[in-house]
Amino acid sequence: MAVERTLSIIKPDAVAKNVIGEIITRFEKAGLKVVEARMQQLTREEAEGFYAVHKERPFFNDLVGFMISGPVFIQVLEGENAIQKNRDLMGATDPKKAEPGTIRADFADSIDANAVHGSDAPETAAVEIAYFFGK
Numbered sequence: 001m002a003v004e005r006t007l008s009i010i011k012p013d014a015v016a017k018n019v020i021g022e023i024i025t026r027f028e029k030a031g032l033k034v035v036e037a038r039m040q041q042l043t044r045e046e047a048e049g050f051y052a053v054h055k056e057r058p059f060f061n062d063l064v065g066f067m068i069s070g071p072v073f074i075q076v077l078e079g080e081n082a083i084q085k086n087r088d089l090m091g092a093t094d095p096k097k098a099e100p101g102t103i104r105a106d107f108a109d110s111i112d113a114n115a116v117h118g119s120d121a122p123e124t125a126a127v128e129i130a131y132f133f134g135k
């Protein structure tokens with residue numbers, strides 16, 4: 001299986017709950033390595049650009065408003081099968097549907113305040129990593 005990189009964001013709700021360390025520990029225990037990271041307060045323009053694929057969706061304004069409601073922790077995770085592995089660790093978008101033991105089941109409050117973002121495919125991972133960390 002290939003070594004991949006994926007973009008992970010610890011969203012404002014999880015940063016406010018002081019669980020950055022607990023979430024990173026889950027990635028590390030699963031064999032993913034943090035190879036880039038920073039805290040950032042996103043501007044509206046940065047959040048809109050990041051989630052541009054969703055701009056026609058009814059939840060877009062709420063999503064952007066939430067993502068700029070406080071600082072986020074943005075990181076690049078590297079490891080075997082990192083993109084799918086991260087998605088498996090995160091759990092379903094709606095924490096009510098997330099498997100027990102996943103990050104969203106354990107730390108998320110709602111489909112909006114759902115603790116983490118993770119790239120969903122190799123193409124989006126490349127674009128999202130470049131968006132925040134350049135080439």
Ligand code: RTP
Pocket residue numbers: 054059063092093111112113114116117118119120
């Ligand atoms: P993410 O991009 O944040 O990792 O989440 P995801 O792939 O699991 O979900 P996605 O479909 O890409 O949606 C992005 C974010 O928009 C919010 N959302 N709200 N109210 C709704 O029906 C709805 N659907 C999506 C969620 O906060 C989701 O993380």
Ligand code: MG
Pocket residue numbers: 118120
């Ligand atoms: Mg997504």
